[in-house]
Amino acid sequence: MVKLEATKEHDDGRDVTVTVAPALPVQEHRLPLSNLDLLLPPLDVSIFFCYLHPAPTAAGLKEALAKTLVAYYPLAGEVVANGDGEPELLYSGRGVDFTETTAASVELREVRLGAVDEGVEKLVPAKKAGVMAVKLTKFRCGGAVVGCTFDHRVCDAYSFNMFLVAWAVAARGGSAPPAPSFHRSFLAPREPAPLCTTGNLVDRLFVPVSRVPALPDTPAVNRIYRLSAADVTALQASAGSGRTKLEAFTAHLWGLYAKAAAALRRQPHSCCMGVVVDGRTRLRRDGAMSTYFGNVLTIPYGVMGTGALSTMALADVADDVHRWVAEAATGEHFRELVDWVEAQRPEPTVARAHLCRGNGDEDAMACVVSSGMQLPVGEVDFGWGRPAFASYHFPWAGGAGYVMPMPSARGDGDWLVYVHVAPEVAKVMEKESTVFQALENSYVFEY
Structure with a gap:
């Protein structure tokens, strides 16, 4: 086994990063974070999937991603501060940064998956802007890794799982699963507020x-x-x-x-x-x-x-x-x-x-x-x-x-x-x- 080294190789010798925007435009607007979103500090969560040959292609992934971001538009936005300094979601249609790279001298089977600090760090994107980033790493053997990083303040793992399934269905050309709900009324504070909000669990x-x-x-x-x-x-x-x-x-x-x-x-x-x-x-x-x-x-x-x-x-x-x-x-x-x-x-x-x-x-x-x-x-x-x-x-x-x-x-x-x-x-x-x-x-x- 070998340690996966940082690579700048692509087919033309460099990483290629593009921004994938939703397939349909949506008017710019702001979406407040819920009170339960506000419990989260700025944290990024990553997830990655390893595919043997034949593996997903960048073109197919990007086309399906653009379609899926129409329903999952918060992932194509940005987290900004409101007038009180609290984070909220600005849907600007910014899109998702998508990086394609090649580990030309390494086979996927050689990556030490269990030793995360050695083998995995280069497989997930370091999100620099926006809510989400994607990275496709291609290997000499024809296998590939799809890595995603998302802002935990916008969604939890349950939510991101819904997005992953919808993205995969779009890539296969299947019928779209139920659309996500953004109804903040589910998590609205009670009115009038309870008399006591201290001393409880x-x-x-x-x-x-x-x-x-x-x-x-x-x-x-x-x-x-x-x-x-x-x-x-x-x-x-x-x-x-x-x-x-x-x-x-x-x-x-x-x-x-x-x-x-x-x-x-x-x-x-x-x-x-x-x-x-x-x-x-x-x-x-x-x-x-x-x-x-x-x-x-x-x-x-x-x-x-x-x-x-x-x-x-x-x-x-x-x-x-x-x-x-x-x-x-x-x-x-x-x-x-x-x-x-x-x-x-x-x-x-x-x-x-x-x-x-x-x-x-x-x-x-x-x-x-x-x-x-x-x-x-x-x-x-x-x-x-x-x-x-x-x-x-x-x-x-x-x-x-x-x-x-x-x-x-x-x-x-x-x-x-x-x-x-x-x-x-x-x-x-x-x-x-x-x-x-x-x-x-x-x-x-x-x-």
Whole structure:
């Protein structure tokens, strides 16, 4: 295997970047971000798909992208500040930057996909302007990688998954799926406002930025591991009756963080674990928000001492995860969250799960788990076949880790897990004989 070097090669010896505009013009206008969008700081999220020969072509991808941006017009806009300094979406028809490049001396099978810091960084675009960017990297073998980067303030992974499916359908010439909804009324604050917007669950989970201490800029590594379907099932069984696979996985990960903290033999002695919860079905059980495009997320979390975590059975840890996740997975919590943000505006806010603090405000190791299990790998077929591999890439700043499990493109129940964690945590993961297994390219390309 080889490390994928930065390349400036194209068919004519250079990268080619063009801006793909929507196929139909739309009058310039502004779209306010919802109160739940305003919870997100400026963060870019990337995702990439690996295709073996024959692979999607730039011409086909760009033509389908132009068609899809008509319905998904926020992705062709820009985030600007309004009069209060808050971000909002300017739909200017700017379009999406699309870069085409060639790794002429490398075969796709040689790219170290599991070692993200070595093999993947050059496969996803660094978004310089606008809401979204795309990069197509072609390899000597005829394979290709389609990488996308988008502004998290505009949409969450659920929303971007809808766009990916629509883009792929357009490339295949199929019938367009249901159009996205941008109805901000779903997330409007209640009127009159509740008498009390403090002291509730939201106050425990989020905090105004002015009350946030300086966050540590700790080193982190980015990896992709695989979990076998058998190990996922075994974790769920060990977590006890009624526990989901994600709850069992989160409980296991929490225990690994305790081991990493203990190995450091110094502070912190607490571990904070958060889980991203989607609120669409909690706010509207009638399915009215199934096509809503935007952020509908909250991040409940728990804190435990490393000593307690190290001695607890997985089932007991999973019970605790279930307790604080269930507490936040309600329509009332999301309505309170919308009202709470309204009461703070225009001051930005942040999720406490990111802050690396314990219950007594002591330093803590922290991690947030976000489920990518809805990633529609098999549906991102641009007409040349389904991808052989797909993963998110989200190396955010700050001291908290970020872990995202998603389904393997093999469709056999295995999981792939993207991790952005402290080096000490990665070492603990890699010492396991099961669960977090190294991602070998033979698993991706030779099964």
